[in-house]
Amino acid sequence: MGTARTPGVHSDWADVLISTGDFAVVRTRVVDHAVEMDPARYLDVWRSHNRLCVQAGEDAVATLIRELGVYLDREHIDTIEVAYRKQAWTARRAHGPA
Numbered sequence: 001m002g003t004a005r006t007p008g009v010h011s012d013w014a015d016v017l018i019s020t021g022d023f024a025v026v027r028t029r030v031v032d033h034a035v036e037m038d039p040a041r042y043l044d045v046w047r048s049h050n051r052l053c054v055q056a057g058e059d060a061v062a063t064l065i066r067e068l069g070v071y072l073d074r075e076h077i078d079t080i081e082v083a084y085r086k087q088a089w090t091a092r093r094a095h096g097p098a
Contacts, residue, residue, distance in 0.1 A: 023091040
């Protein structure tokens with residue numbers, strides 16, 4: 001059995017799953033969709049983004065959110081459409097019963 005790749009932020013998860021040797025067939029499904037939200041919810045989504053807080057620092061993220069809130073208020077933006085990409089993987093075990 002080979003060595004599994006260490007996944008990163010932009011990993012091809014199908015390749016990562018296959019690299020473990022545990023899976024023979026991996027199928028990926030990608031669905032793009034959008035969600036409309038009001039400014040309060042939009043800012044909460046930014047607050048909950050842990051990876052951003054870790055990489056940029058909590059103070060920088062707090063400043064970004066504060067400035068974004070001021071901008072949304074100043075421009076009278078009532079609705080923000082947020083694009084999302086969802087990905088799912090289905091895998092068949094390489095060994096044993098299917």
